[in-house]
Amino acid sequence: MHVQKIGFIGLGIMGKPMASRLIQSDYPVFLYSRSGVPDELIAGGGHGCCSAVEVAEKADIVILMLPDTADVEKVLFADNGVAVGLTATQSTESSIRKIVVDMSSISPSDTCHFASCIAELGHDYADAPVSGGQIGAQQGTLTIMVGAAQAVFEKIYPILTRMGQHITHIGKPGSGQVxxxxxxxxxxxxxxxxxxxxxxxxxxxxxxxxxxxxxxxxxxxxxxxxxxxxxxxxxxxxxxxxxxxxxxxxxxxxxxxxxxxxxxxxxxxxxxxxxxxxxxxxxxxxxxxxxxxxxxxxxxxxxxxxxxxx
The missing domain is CATH 1.10.1040.10 (N-(1-d-carboxylethyl)-l-norvaline Dehydrogenase; domain 2)
Structure with missing residues (x-):
């Protein structure tokens, strides 16, 4: 059985314990943070990357956990962003359809736009913001609100269960943010x-x-x-x-x-x-x-x- 490779971008108060739980669940996890990848995540089995491009190239599912809408947009669409890595992958392995999962809390309307842009590249998008704070992230008890197509939700659900206990498919992309x-x-x-x-x-x-x-x-x-x-x-x-x-x-x-x-x-x-x-x-x-x-x-x-x- 193919083990999904996960990318995780954004390793702050919330992202760090969430990524740690995925590593502990024996997923291959490729990590990137603008402030650097914490040593303990590498020691635990995570793989540090030098850019969002590298994460997107190596992972099947790319998770974002960032502070604000502008941060998500930059990580996705800057010159060294996720979209560049997805495009490079698509040009060499046309059968691969990857998923971007944004777990940040950002603008619903911008989320819909981001989802459309990723779809144009031939990949899928889900917004999955969380509630539960740092304690919930550490304990894996987060509430996760997912906006995605049903088929995409079913693909990412097993991964989300490693980080949260209450996971609800709200509707189409953008609805999780609402x-x-x-x-x-x-x-x-x-x-x-x-x-x-x-x-x-x-x-x-x-x-x-x-x-x-x-x-x-x-x-x-x-x-x-x-x-x-x-x-x-x-x-x-x-x-x-x-x-x-x-x-x-x-x-x-x-x-x-x-x-x-x-x-x-x-x-x-x-x-x-x-x-x-x-x-x-x-x-x-x-x-x-x-x-x-x-x-x-x-x-x-x-x-x-x-x-x-x-």
Whole structure:
């Protein structure tokens, strides 16, 4: 049986553990990052490449995990990009039809354009953005939202299962990115609500640990309250998903909404709060650090102490 060779481009907070899981699953993995391939991935069995062209030439399936739309476009279509490698392969081995899988979170409309360009080269394209953050990437528990033709989805599904647990075929190329923006609308709205609740309870003199514990037993319970509520209480803002990337996603969501004529008032307000986080220098912190701007507005930092203990 032919073992699919995988290319992985983008080895940051998310990409590095995702690529590592593929290497551990005994796939041949060809790696490239503009900042260099981490030594531990090479030591684990990965194959370092000097360019995106080389990755595209050697791999059957090329995965991208990059920060923004412009980064994806550059890696795909620059002079040393993936498209050049695909074209070189097509000219020498016309029977090979490769697949580009973009797991970044980028513009849905640009994704459709990229997919069309790759199709013109005789290859397939899927967008498969993820949710679950760094922990999900490390544990292989990511939620993956796939936009692809059905046949392409079936080909990449076994590989996606090595990185995620909840994998859904949303529809045609571009639809995965629409679903990811819907995810971000819910996530950021909930993050803001959790932060507001904790600041409110703390300023009233109640132990926020007790508040979180109580809320986890009712309809307010959520993954956000569980994981990010704990981060806020413990002041752990090491980035699982950075604030600047969260703002990027909200910008995309609001741009798409404007194109569709859809009003997203809560999302617009949340975006303004995250912009304020960036203004106070928190752009590289975890997105749960939105609590810091609400604390500043309220002139109160959340505490586990009660009025009786103060």
């Amino acid at each position: 679903c990811k923006m819907a995810n971000q609308i819910v996530v950021t709205g909930t993050l803001t609500a959790v932060a507001e609740a904790l600041v409110f309870g703390s300023k009233a003199g109640i132990c926020v640990k007790n508040i979180r514990q109580a809320l986890m037993g009712g309809f307010a319970a959520s993954r956000i309250l569980d994981v990010h509520g704990e981060r806020m209480i413990n002041r752990n803002f090491e980035p699982g998903f950075r604030i600047d990337l969260q703002v990027k996603d909200l910008d995309i969501a609001l741009t798409c909404a404007a194109e569709l004529g859809v009003s997203l008032p809560n999302t617009a307000l949340t975006q303004s709060l995250y912009q304020a986080c960036i203004a106070q220098g928190d752009q590289l912190l975890d997105n749960s650090a939105i609590v810091r701007i609400l604390e500043k507005i309220s002139n109160h930092e959340i505490t586990t102490q009660t009025h009786a203990e103060v």
